[in-house]
Amino acid sequence: MNTHWSKDDMPPIYKPVVWEPADAEEAVALKREYGADAVWVAGGTLLRTQWEGGVAPMPAHMIRLDTIAGMRSIIEETEYVTVGALATLKQCGQHAALQQYANALYMACRHIAAPAVRNLATLGGNVASAVGDALPALLVHDASLLWVDGEVASLHHEQDAVDWMEQVRMGRRSLQAVLLGIRFPKGPVEAGSLLRSSSDIGEETTVDLSANAVSYWTDEKGERWRELCFFRKLGRREAFTPSLVTVALRCWISERGELTRVRVAAGGGSGLAMRLLQCESMLEGRSYDASWLPELASMAAQEFVSYSDPFAEAPYRQQSAGNLLAAGVWESIRDIEEGR
Known part of the structure; x- marks a missing residue:
């Protein structure tokens, strides 16, 4: 694990310690140690907006998640598609497996923010914010969330997205959980039913893509x-x-x-x-x-x-x-x- 400080010429209030955990378990341990003084950081696009807008204070500790290996991939299995939490919105909005098996999410990722933001913003960050535009798409695709959670005995666990949203609504959200990925069941889709590739549609289009x-x-x-x-x-x-x-x-x-x-x-x-x-x-x-x-x-x-x-x-x-x-x-x- 590595740490480093921000630039010395910045005001003290803007000098958080940045932690680079080697794996999700280490990230959970850091969050347990520093509690409310630490935040997870991946793409950082939403957090930066909140800090600059005065909605949230700059934390004393930032725990980077983009240093954890294996969280950027999108894996198609026999019955599921699993999206790593650090897959970018752009990556999700260009992936054929999501276009076929989680089309509402595919479309959402092509409409969230501007192209420059989608290059950095992660699906996991959008979901973990609890207010991201991708969440309705997750709910209609019966998605489940894959966690490493310091507040549960099993540490690694899978949770239905609907159940997690209800926990958030009731104020019972775990503060020591790292989102590893999002999993979608493929459902009864026949092979070869995809009609158009994502390359048929320009990245910066703002028209509806429901027929793609x-x-x-x-x-x-x-x-x-x-x-x-x-x-x-x-x-x-x-x-x-x-x-x-x-x-x-x-x-x-x-x-x-x-x-x-x-x-x-x-x-x-x-x-x-x-x-x-x-x-x-x-x-x-x-x-x-x-x-x-x-x-x-x-x-x-x-x-x-x-x-x-x-x-x-x-x-x-x-x-x-x-x-x-x-x-x-x-x-x-x-x-x-x-x-x-």
Whole structure:
């Protein structure tokens, strides 16, 4: 393990000790030793924004995570795709396995911040912040989080992302946990269903990318189901701004228009992402009809728990979430009907 100081000519308040642990266990031990005086640092893009904005103080100790080997890879296995916590947003937004098996996350990573930020910002940092725009996408893909946690007996453990978000909501989040990675089940996707490669889409595009990959599966009765998946973000300007609201949806639609395995989530800004279970129940097993989209928008607005700040009131965020969700369903099914 190495340590070093920041430049001597900086004011004392801005002279944190920077630790470079050799592995996650050592990082946990450092956090246990220095407690609230230490923070984890990977890409550092969110932390820097908070420090410069006066939202959080510069800590006495920074514990680097980017020195830990093996946390930048994206590994495709038989049943899962595992993304290392230090994989950058750019890396995630260009990876074919995520495009096929976690398409909402793939799209989210192409919309978060500006390209220069995505080059540095990590998926783990976005998730561990508990308010990152990627979180609704994780929730609709039934993701689990891989931790090394000094507060649990097993040290290494896997936790459903929904359960972790509930811990955060209840104020029971572990302060000694290092996020190692994020794991997604592949689900019933048929091999070879990916239609377009990520190279077909420019890195700096700001248009919606919901049609960039199509996946199918066939049930035991021989009926074919197509994945319906999207991510939507509303910001104060068209591009490169913090979100006001983000929504994600993933489900499967049959040739008859019936929906199943529905997952819906919303978040954005400084609010906590959440699954919209009532909306999921409304859609599960239902055949698509544009006439019920206003009902879906209204239900999402009522179910989504949001907050007010100088930029937007809670009712506006809630209504926007409902409108984004309904519009996303309509646009996605329109694309299917038009053969896109």
